[in-house]
Amino acid sequence: MQKAPQQGRDVKLSARGVKVFYDDTAAIKGIDLELMDKEVVAFIGPSGCGKSTFLRTLNRMNDTIKGCRVEGEVLLDGEDIYAPSVDVVMLRARVGMVFQKPNPFPKSIYENVAYGPKIHGLARGRGDLDDIVEQSLRRAGLWDEVKDRLNQPGTGLSGGQQQRLCIARAIAVSPEVILMDEPCSALDPIATTKIEELIAELSSQFTIAIVTHSMQQAARVSDRTAYFHLGEVIEVNATEQVFTQPENPLTEAYITGRFG
Amino acid sequence: MTKFILGKHSSSQFSQEMESIRNHLLRMGGLVEKQLGDALEALLNNDSAVAEKVLITEDEVDELEKRIDEECARVLALRQPAAIDLRTILAVSKCVSDLERIGDESAKIAQQSLEQEGELPMSLVGVKHIGHSVKHMLNSALDAFARFDADKAIEAAAHDDEVDTEYQAAMRSLVTLMMEDPRSITRVLNLMWVLRSLERVGDHARNICEQVVYLVKGKDVRHFSVDEMLAAVQNKRHGGEPE
Structure with a gap:
């Protein structure tokens, strides 16, 4: 069941x-979920x-995964992203x-960020590209740490810095949605906080x-939290409610560490 | 009854810690209940030995208060409890203060009984009656906590209004008594302190009831009338889970 979307958001x-x-095994058994504009939604649930x-x-x-088949619809601003006319590369920019x-390209810090805008033709000339790189690194909170070594390889950064570089790379193409798959699981607590x-x-x-x-982490960063259980979304609610007063006993069992 | 008793945590030690906190709170509740009963007995029967016992128990209650708070802090720091566990910790740490205050009020009553010289001249019916009511309230509140029973907690909280009415009536009759016989003023004042203490015990017991409702239903019903409490609890969670 899904809570009514937050007021005033599209x-x-x-x-x-x-x-x-995956081949004949159903990994997701029918999910209806809406992400509102400029909202952080956390997905939690046991492994698998x-x-x-x-x-x-x-x-x-x-x-790209062999034997993987998707049914149903995923609409981005009302348009089905699985429609045949959709350019997947453009989709992933959005x-x-x-x-x-963290998986930086084996290239310089600058190139890591500049790569996307270049292939998508977002920059008009070198100066424009420089601006995009600086803005992206600034928004990823990495600029001050790397501004003097933009030509050094991205792989030479610390794990936390590499992850922020990847975030800078993701936002350099001005996406509308950012998907993060356990972005902090390989990082120490300080890097995680950042x-x-x-x-x-x-x-x-x-x-x-x-x-x-x-x-x-879900409790700290998200507006809403969705609890996944055996391929279904059992509960989606305001994060605060999920962590103090979950509606579903399964959610409660999971977040209180009673999951067998 | 609400089915809130979930299974054990994956971490059995976490389960043990939560169990220990609940047990200590109930033990503290038992001690304080005994203190209150003894204090009333000491006063009504003018029994100084029982009064002494009440004062001695204070230390044990204070010790438990600190211990439970420490356990709660520990769980918060090490386990980051959520949902029912978080509500348990929050409710327990509030109940602990109320219990400790009830212990204090009981000690005050015991102290009064030691200071009174000879028999109290006037009728102690009011004290007896209110004393009985608040003892019952406290007992029900602790029972509701032990059983995760929000309905019982609200039922117990409802008695606080009666206690307040009885308190007002008893105070008025004592004022009349002082006007009729000014020589009784000192002793009547002592009795007024006792009544005041009992009335406070009723308030603390009600606070505990409110925490039980929060613990079980996740609803903050502090400063609610009994009707508002009932409405808040009946406004069921949207989840449509079976009762």
Whole structure:
């Protein structure tokens, strides 16, 4: 059951009856979920409950997985992203993704951020590109740490910095939605805090969906929390309510650590 | 009754810690209940030995208060409890203060009974009656806590209004008594302190009831009338879960 969307916000991304099969096994058994514009939604649930699989349906990352089949509709601003006419590369520019492990390209810091805007033709000339790179790194909270070594390889940064570089890379193409798949699971607590603060800042400009195994993280960063259970969304509610007074006994069992 | 008793945590130690907190709170409740009963007995029977017992128990109650608070802080720091566990911790740490205050009020009553010289001249019916009511309230509140029973908690809280009415009536009759016989003023004042203490005990017991409602239903019903409490509880959660 889904709580009425927050007042005054438009639906950005809407999943309707989404089912995902890996060969014959149903990983997602029919999910209806709406992400509002400039909202942070956390997906929580035990391992194997389908939250990452569902996240990947939102920008068609499952296309590349053999034997994976998606049913139902995913609408971005009302348009089906699985329609044959959709250019997947353009789609992923609008719906960006940050992965579990930081995965910068084996290129310089500058190139990592500049790559997307270049292939999408977002910059008119070098000066424009420089601006995009600086703005993206600033918004990712990384600029001050790397401004003097933009030509050094991105892989030479610390894990936390690499993850922020990946976020800078994701926002450089001005996406509308950012999907994050356990973005802090490989980071120490300080780096995690930085990413969480970043999420809070980014939420004023982007719609963010984040999969996390840290319930405290879900509680800290999100506006709403969706609890996934065996391929279904059991409960979606305001985060505060989910963590103090969940509606569903299964949610309660999970967040209080009583899940068998 | 609300089915709130969930299974055990994956971490059995966490379950044990929560169990220990609940048990300690109930033990503290039992002690304070005994204190209140003894204090009334000491006063009504003019029994100084029982009064001493009440004063001695204070230390044990204070010790438990600190211990439970420490346990709560520990769980908050180490387990980051959520939902029912979080509500338990919050409710317990509030109930602990109320229980400790009830212990204090009981000690005050015991102290009064030690200071009174000889028999109290006037009728103690008011004290007896109010004493009985608040004892019953406290007992029901603790029972409701032990059983996760919000309905029982509200029922107990409802008695506080009666206690307040009885308190007003008893105070008025004592004022009349002082006007009729000024020589009784000192002793009547002592009795007024006792009544005041009992009335406070009623308030604290009501606070505990409110915490039980919060614990079970997740609804903050502080400063609500009994009717408002009932309405808040009946306004069921949207989840449509079976009762």
